[in-house]
Amino acid sequence: MVYIVDKLKTLSTCMPYTPKPLDLPIPASEQNIPPKDQTQTQASIEQEEEEFIKNNYVARTLLNEPELPPITWSNWYKEVNWPQAALLCTEPFIALYGLFTTGFVWQTFIFTIIWYFLTGLGITAGYHRLFAHRAYEATLPLRYILLVFGAGAVQGSAQWWSRGHRAHHRYTDTDLDPYSAHKGMFYSHIGWLIFKPRRKPGVADVTDLHRDPTVQWQHRNYLTLAFLMSFILPTLISGLGWGDYRGGYFFAGVLRLVFVHHSTFCVNSLAHYLGDAPFDDRHTPRDHFITALVTLGEGYHNFHHEFPSDYRNALKWFQYDPTKLMISFFKTIGLAHNLKEFPHNEIQKGRYTMAHKELDKFGRTIAWPKGSAELPIVTYEEYQELSKEDNGRALVLIAGFIHDVSNFIDSHPGGRAFIRSYVGKDATVAFYGGVHDHNTAAHNMLAMMRVAVCKYGGEVEHIKKRLGHVQTPTPIFA
Template sequence: MDELNKSGMSLSYVPKPLDLPILTIEQNASSTMNVEQEEKEKEEDFIKNNYVKRTLLNESALPPITWSNWYKEVNWPQATLLCLEPFIALYGLFTTCFVWQTAVFTFLWYFLTGFGITAGYHRLFAHRAYEATLPLRYILLILGAGAVQGSAQWWSRGHRAHHRYTDTDLDPYNAHKGIFYSHIGWLLFKSRRKPGVADVTDLIHDSSVQWQHQNYISLAFLMSFVLPTIICGFGWNDYRGGYFFAGVLRLVFVHHSTFCVNSLAHYLGNAPFDDRHTPRDHFITALITLGEGYHNFHHEFPSDYRNALKWFQYDPTKLLIKFFKKIHLASNLKEFPHNEIQKGRYSMTCKALDKFGQTITWPKQNSQLPIITFEEYQELSKKNDGRALILIAGFIHDVSHFIDSHPGGRAIIKNYIGKDATVPFYGGIHDHNTAAHNILAMMKVAVCKYGGEVEYIKRKLGHVQTPTPIFA
């Protein structure tokens, strides 16, 4: 009763417990003697076999960044590029005339270089979610270089570490360090410790990836600034627009669009497949990141070429890969089995239901109730102690506070005090609904030894599917 009052609930029909002994299983005292020693051994064994724990203990991190040493810890080449490009873009916006052809090309170039990251770096090279012909591999590598995010080998190595050590200190863009750090801070400053080990042997033996890796700087400069300037200049005499808009401004958007996969996709949205880590699914993130925003699904099923499953979810990268397959540039598009995906949804639904169930007051478990014989039940029901005991389906219930609220009237309940009312409750007088079963379960005070004697009659009456009281 105290528990119910604390929860703000008012259930006048909750009975007082019977003053009878409850059978319990005695614990073996000897089983608790060496608990501390066992726990210590388990911890040592865990550290020995856990790479993350062992690495964090044995490899010291760089000292924290402070106001006195921050300038020493800045990754100046990357910081200079990332911090200067927005200002250069703003200068171009205020000093360069608008040309509609350049605007169209800027939009197109943004998508092409962005797809170089999402369809190329991410889904093809980092996760091997599909196979691509050699021409397509080179095209995606060249376009990816135009996004100026490092070579495919470097990018994939960090991203594989991110998936393997998500939300730990071995994750290069650990979301637990804050949205600024996971978005861009990890690029502006030197990493406090090395990212965890990640296997990129396949990329080291990939001739196309190695070609891009060795020529990355020249490719990045050419695709990001030179080519868009030349195209806009030769095409419609807009060299300035080609450089400032299709080059620099486009790069600002590509950078922060893909950076949002590491930051926003770990903060905004829900977790329909697993909530033990930070990745989340959200339409807005998908819109910003060319379809990479269904990130909870992606972290659960990383080698699936899709991020979005449903037709109305925004994932242009998925559609592009399907198009590549249609024109025979891509093959072996990997999909996780639908049954395994549904298991993820099911487990999260169960977890949500369990959380909701914790807000509900449930009846006592059978193990918390005393066990008495039918004859003892009859004797107890004759006592003038304010209780009204009724046996239904093997459980004895105190319905004294419910008699006046019974929809069928007082007389029916009073007539079955001290008797077995299973058949009347299960359709003999009224086939009670689930709510009635739940309310009745809250009135349990004891278990009748050997159970009810009329279960076969209930089955004979055709009530095999009748719901039984809910137990916690």
């Protein structure tokens, strides 16, 4: 990176220290070589495009399968998925009615929270990490338990849910993503469920789920299981347990379902908008504690999209991920095994890549010194002659570079007389500890004062040459 004089003029500084470039030619061999002419005929460009589309499933599908017409005020009622819309839009009003008409029973309150976590974990630990991503393996009893509680979240069967979620990961942020964040917060949160999709989701392989007898059992009996686990069972438990049938239905059933629905939906919406991207910023998934808090640990979504088959979403001990802790507990009691973790080295590469990217971005806001390839080259004798010219310049040679320190003399902490004594000389030893071992800031400021490169490096090489030494001098590259 190099500095640009015009850019430096716009920087706020109380100490002007960068000199004007020397009016000397830069060697032709060091100048930037223009790129080769890469003209292409129209026919070759079209051929390349055809080859690209042929081998690119997303591009081919988007080209050959146009989406449905947009939803407007005149056709919206035809495009509504009425069964799902009725469930999702009426349940909040039913819950509100229950809140205003049903008395509070503390046992029901505690049971509602427990039932919320159980059905929520059926989605996060079951549908998501076990069936969609195969992040761990579960015994037969645990598979059935997670499928039953997952049905209580009323989000479709595990087969249907996993098929859409695998498409989401494969085609993230494209039009083949069933709930692409690029279509807006409302769409990715709930709109994709209320309205018919404008196009079919991209292809996703779910043959493993078709062969899984537990998943197929739940798929065949989903409606019965969903009604039983979401409404009937919590009502009966509250009613038979402590006589609160009404609270069991409205709170543990309907209100709990509202929270489970929108908690899960936040993984598709909020987790793609709120937070940072410590592993990859090419797509929308983000990490944030708040999202993790409302999604049972699924909020560290940037990590999850980078390492989807890792059973964890949160890596650090203080990050909230109850789903990870439950899976670890399942392993402890013998219900789960083969918990998958991406190699720590690969995870660190992601962190390093993003940290490096941020540093590069920060670096682009900084003015940097010119390198040897962008400066004229002069001999030591020419340097001495230039330093004698009465043009207001004060040229000092340090570490093979000739610096114009005229703008800095009055600000030098060691006094102007000391710098004046080295004009036309090689001050490398003095600068590098012979008189004072300068700090990093001094090195950085000095580099900004470069105006030329001294051929062969400096005074020592010049003396060797004058005395007839035949060793090949080392050129300066920095």
